[in-house]
Amino acid sequence: MARNVSTQRKLVTTVLAWTIGILIFFPILWTFLTSFKTEAQAIASPPAFLFFDWTTENYFEVQSRSDYFKHFMNSVVVSFGSTLLGLLIAIPSAWAMAFSPTKRTKDVLMWMLSTKMMPPVGVLVPMYLIFRNTGLLDTRSGLVMVLTLINLPIIIWMLYTYFKEIPGEILEAARMDGASLAKEIIYVLTPMAIPGIASTLLLNIILAWNEAFWTLNLSAAKAAPLTAFIASYSSPEGLFYAKLSAASTMAIAPILILGWFSQKQLVRGLTFGAVK
């Protein structure tokens, strides 16, 4: 009897998990399907699900109109660059807060998080002026800097929680063996925290890849990443849903593939320390 209940429960949870999963994934699937329709089929009512004349013309149209590769490279540079730079700053600071906390550490952490609470548009004009005066407008390095800054609180917070799980005694032992601070962080702490660092890295690449406020507002022609590429296909006067879907599919495909291959790492990192 007991076994019966558990099979039933298993069935229910499986069905529930799949339903939720499909519900969440459905918009992406729909975008993908729409990208292979003609504009007329894209707005047809009732909509066609799978049985329509599949066409790749939207992809050719999108590619002929805008340089996908240029935007793609900008996205890669900006998201990887900002994440790596962020990690370089965040690892030492998370170390400091996790292993030698002071009575102000909690406040500092809270203060850092509070910078995320302001709507970014509130500082758009001052940021724009700083960027203009320093010649950073429409440059990749400018975007790397701003994305590093806005994601830094999250990186530090994530790393801080991972580092907290690592017993301080191990670091102490390394220190007693004569390891310098740099060696302690590089050879002892980092290898132990790899799952945590990896998931922080992946999550931040995804966040930076999808960031659409600063990347749109601080770039023009040269440094524009894929967010600008998508924005050029949306239109309030004209139905270009199929082309917009093709552009969106092209923009999310790389990060989706990266996410797919690293999902184990991501889940392990995110649940790191939860089960003891």
Next chain:
Amino acid sequence: MNLRTFLLGTCSAVALAGLAQAETLTIATVNNGDMIRMQKLTDAFTSKNPDIQLEWVTLEENVLRQRVTTDIATKGGQYDIMTIGTYEVPIWAKQGWLLPLDNLGADYDVDDLLPAIRSGLTIDGKLYAAPFYGESSMVMYRKDLFEKAGLTMPEAPTWEFIADAARKITDKNNEIYGICLRGKAGWGENMAFLTATANAFGARWFDENWKPQFDQPEWKNALDFYVKLMNDAGPPGASSNGFNENLSLFQTGKCGMWIDATVAASFVTNPHESTVADKVGFALAPDTGLGKRGNWLWAWNLAIPAGSQKAEAAQKFIAWATGKDYLKLVAEKEGWANVPPGTRTSLYENPEYQKAAPFAKMTLDSINAADPKNPAVKPVPYVGVQFVAIPEFQGLGTAVGQVFSAALAGQMSVDQALASAQQLTTREMTKAGYIK
């Protein structure tokens, strides 16, 4: 400057033997069919001007507006040419943000620009932006449904006729709705339509002393009429329908009439996109006999930000993109029906264009009938038919649009919506210093 260019040129010639020194113009533009077509045709310009290269930044309208406004207000200098609407031109020109276009060349023929469009772009006698394409609004209707109901659409209908016809055509069981109108909140969405319609009902946003007029009977008539008509003959969920949603409904055969931008004519008559392409008729935007038709006036224009370092090259490009020869070029490559409409008188006199574009005459009549300097029946202190050309209007229009959209959705009564619009507009206008 010349010396510098010369030295730079020499240096690069020595260093990178053979590489020509070119000036790059960065152009910010919207994503619409005519603009995209222009990007494909620019080889004709660059081959004649090998010293000028073009770089495009295409963005969705609202993103573009925010982007270029930030840049011009901070003198960021990211763009050499900006695509801006008739709403921005008078405001920006008064701020001193735009360069007057006084060097468009001898054969540009400024007098050929449609007077209604040109007047909205001219401030203190100077042209501050050149129109790339212009539009008004009109009635698009299904000839087959009208025939079936035994109705004949007059060329210049009244609102009374439109409402009557809409109710007769409506067949909710078969998902046929007599009329589709904008309901989605936004200064460029429902408020563009409602502000223009209110003009035909004798209403206005402000009196001569900038006092909001939503407490006047004209606004009540207009809004009451709109809400009742949409409840009786409109599609379900109309309060979330904007241009695109209505376009989709009309193209799939669910609307008897649609009153919206003239640019929609080329979409609904395109057999690749529309299931009703051969059944569409056109008429002027309706009136109520008070002397004003509720048709708006809009143009996308090219302008140069003040302080631009490349003004000369930029004017050259603008003269090319908005000149007569460009229209001929498009006609040659893509046919007369694809020529950007609504900017030049000579286009409408061209028999080939008249033949290729069945909506040409209606577009011209609609544009000519709009008067942005005298939009309402009563005098007003502002410029603009479907908007009020003051910087505060984007915020105000959207806030008022939200309460009107709520009235359409039945979340509040027409009286409540008007009272709320009056209150919030008075507050904002007092704060902004218009009401002393």
